[in-house]
Amino acid sequence: MRRPIIHLPWSILLVCTLSSAASSLQKIPASNLTLEHFDPTLPPALTSQTPPKCSVLVLQHEFANTVGEPPAIANYSHPPECPFPGPRVVLELSVSASDVQKDRIAAVWVDSAELLRTATPLPMSPGTFWSVQKDVTRYTALFRRLCGGFGGGTATVSMMLENSNATLPGVYSANVTLHFYRGPLSANRFGYVAHPTAKDIYRRPADLILPISQENGECSSGFWFRVDNDTDIPTAAVAVPRNTRRVVLEIFASYHANEEFWYANPLRSAYNGGGAYANGGFRQIYAAVDGLFAGGHIPFAVIYPGAVNPYFWSPVAAIGAFNLPTYDIDLTPFLSMFLDGQPHEIGLGVRDSQPYWLLSGNLHLWIDAWSDAVTAGLVEYRAPPLKVNRHAEWRNSEGGSEINAEGLVKFSGWVSSSEGNMTTTVRQKVKFRSQVEVQNRGAVTQVELMNKERLAVTVMRGGQQTAARVQVFVETPLQLQMSRVNAVGGAVFERGRLSHQLQETVNLNENGQAVSFGVLMDRQDAEGSVLKREGEAQPVWGSGNSRSSYKYRNGNSCYLRTLTTVEGVLKADLTSASCAAVAEA
Numbered sequence: 001m002r003r004p005i006i007h008l009p010w011s012i013l014l015v016c017t018l019s020s021a022a023s024s025l026q027k028i029p030a031s032n033l034t035l036e037h038f039d040p041t042l043p044p045a046l047t048s049q050t051p052p053k054c055s056v057l058v059l060q061h062e063f064a065n066t067v068g069e070p071p072a073i074a075n076y077s078h079p080p081e082c083p084f085p086g087p088r089v090v091l092e093l094s095v096s097a098s099d100v101q102k103d104r105i106a107a108v109w110v111d112s113a114e115l116l117r118t119a120t121p122l123p124m125s126p127g128t129f130w131s132v133q134k135d136v137t138r139y140t141a142l143f144r145r146l147c148g149g150f151g152g153g154t155a156t157v158s159m160m161l162e163n164s165n166a167t168l169p170g171v172y173s174a175n176v177t178l179h180f181y182r183g184p185l186s187a188n189r190f191g192y193v194a195h196p197t198a199k200d201i202y203r204r205p206a207d208l209i210l211p212i213s214q215e216n217g218e219c220s221s222g223f224w225f226r227v228d229n230d231t232d233i234p235t236a237a238v239a240v241p242r243n244t245r246r247v248v249l250e251i252f253a254s255y256h257a258n259e260e261f262w263y264a265n266p267l268r269s270a271y272n273g274g275g276a277y278a279n280g281g282f283r284q285i286y287a288a289v290d291g292l293f294a295g296g297h298i299p300f301a302v303i304y305p306g307a308v309n310p311y312f313w314s315p316v317a318a319i320g321a322f323n324l325p326t327y328d329i330d331l332t333p334f335l336s337m338f339l340d341g342q343p344h345e346i347g348l349g350v351r352d353s354q355p356y357w358l359l360s361g362n363l364h365l366w367i368d369a370w371s372d373a374v375t376a377g378l379v380e381y382r383a384p385p386l387k388v389n390r391h392a393e394w395r396n397s398e399g400g401s402e403i404n405a406e407g408l409v410k411f412s413g414w415v416s417s418s419e420g421n422m423t424t425t426v427r428q429k430v431k432f433r434s435q436v437e438v439q440n441r442g443a444v445t446q447v448e449l450m451n452k453e454r455l456a457v458t459v460m461r462g463g464q465q466t467a468a469r470v471q472v473f474v475e476t477p478l479q480l481q482m483s484r485v486n487a488v489g490g491a492v493f494e495r496g497r498l499s500h501q502l503q504e505t506v507n508l509n510e511n512g513q514a515v516s517f518g519v520l521m522d523r524q525d526a527e528g529s530v531l532k533r534e535g536e537a538q539p540v541w542g543s544g545n546s547r548s549s550y551k552y553r554n555g556n557s558c559y560l561r562t563l564t565t566v567e568g569v570l571k572a573d574l575t576s577a578s579c580a581a582v583a584e585a
């Protein structure tokens, strides 16, 4: 049964006050907007050595008219004076926009393995700039190659950013820099050395990374796979070394065209001509090994900078927009399928998808240096498809729809290597709900989404003793309310309010001892109005206030950053090593 979303009195109120609100809106002069955009996430934990790093500008490119073009490519040569390997590598992408432009999706690859998927802000004034820093230590195996290890200096770095300066003049200038750090990691003033991106048992980076990506992407439209629907499951064939002892697949994803707002899709569109958007607000990204389902995740709804109201995301980006979340699937229970030295097909899919998604993957492999061949067996395979209930009630352009999904999967397999005979069990429980309600003849839309995931990966030695266990709890509530009225000249005036959160708890145990415990709370609230013209990326007018807070607790340490914006201007930006202090302030 569909439970109606609580009707908020303001949604009714809104419609009555819209016309007066519209007349009080002004175009905020470009000179008043904060030009630097931010994504308040955790700075990488670094080393204390001075000079701490060696930085290499690996790619520099102006993306002006790049739609349909191959990626920008640079040959990489690692400076001999630059230390490697070191404990940390950080990728920095810094970009400036010459003028107003649409928001775009971009990606950076080393050879054909993806390192970063990112969205640009929507530049609403010339000179908008930002930088994204990502701890890419996880990809050490790729850098070893860059630094002339195997394959000796033949590596390339490439970047895609499909831009057109035909309608809007903005050209994106991008620099990709790698910072190499050396020396022991220091507890910085916030005390953390772990990072919330480290969500797995394998604290040491993989020994080898095999890309699951489009072949010859450097000559065509990039290394990502395009997925158009449920049955479209691109695959890549990979042969893994016979002494592999652990495998984790990492999936990168972004959504485009009809899927740009998948999280707000009703089961039947209430808007005229909106039929293409009407397949509901549920998606699942998943992987298959030789056609066998091997695990999946419900994606986090990253709200793109042009979505809802661009003033909500100016100058503070939406959660995950600068560094789109990736989805890990531990394939170790399936290792027996890979160990014959033959190529096997890894497929990537999106359940309930429409045109189109861009997916790619990295297969992270840990190799047993002490044996030539590892043996493995799949013990348990329990993978009923997620139970999805869909319910919709519509009368003309009013009504609502609800999707509930839940499920439990369990995979277990042993791997016998020089470490011993270890059994890895992956257990994942998912509970999801999407509600979309449309009232007032399509004028008011309310969206509520909640995904709860509990994942546990357990490694048992000899079938009895727990060697390691990681537990990850994720909750991602999203609430969005929008009301719209048609204004003069074919424009639409919209008022909206949003609240979004990414909450993640990661608990790692080894040999019965707690090794690390991290809690991330990333939250954003925004409210405002915008006047848009159909088909135009740049709003005519707008305003928006937002509050973002990023809190990461790890053991006794805490990192908190809160930002407040008013009308596109950064009003407050506070960072604290005490979560309590700022919470009280």
Ligand SMILES: *[C@@H]1O[C@H](CO)[C@@H](O)[C@H](O)[C@H]1NC(C)=O
Binding pocket: 026, 027, 028, 029, 032, 567
């Ligand atoms: C723009 O900034 C100036 C100076 O801070 C201020 O006086 C003016 O009110 C601002 N205009 C708007 C529309 O916010």
Ligand SMILES: *[C@@H]1O[C@H](CO)[C@@H](O)[C@H](O)[C@H]1NC(C)=O
Binding pocket: 073, 074, 075
């Ligand atoms: C990279 O190196 C190869 C081989 O030396 C060369 O053919 C190619 O033009 C170079 N590419 C760039 C972008 O410099």
Ligand SMILES: *[C@@H]1O[C@H](CO)[C@@H](O)[C@H](O)[C@H]1NC(C)=O
Binding pocket: 060, 094, 095, 096, 173, 174, 175
């Ligand atoms: C890129 O690097 C060049 C040279 O160091 C610098 O002049 C330019 O400002 C940089 N651009 C961005 C967007 O960081």
Ligand SMILES: *[C@@H]1O[C@H](CO)[C@@H](O)[C@H](O)[C@H]1NC(C)=O
Binding pocket: 064, 065, 165, 166, 169, 171
């Ligand atoms: C697009 O940008 C390029 C490079 O800056 C420039 O040469 C070209 O004239 C621009 N095109 C338009 C239509 O502005």
Ligand SMILES: *[C@@H]1O[C@H](CO)[C@@H](O)[C@H](O)[C@H]1NC(C)=O
Binding pocket: 228, 229, 230, 231, 232
């Ligand atoms: C799914 O997408 C593929 C690739 O674009 C296409 O060939 C196929 O016809 C589509 N299937 C359906 C049922 O739309």
Ligand SMILES: *[C@@H]1O[C@H](CO)[C@@H](O)[C@H](O)[C@H]1NC(C)=O
Binding pocket: 375, 414, 416, 421, 422, 423, 462, 463
């Ligand atoms: C590893 O352990 C599993 C059960 O825990 C057993 O079935 C398997 O035969 C063992 N493998 C080896 C190579 O000993």
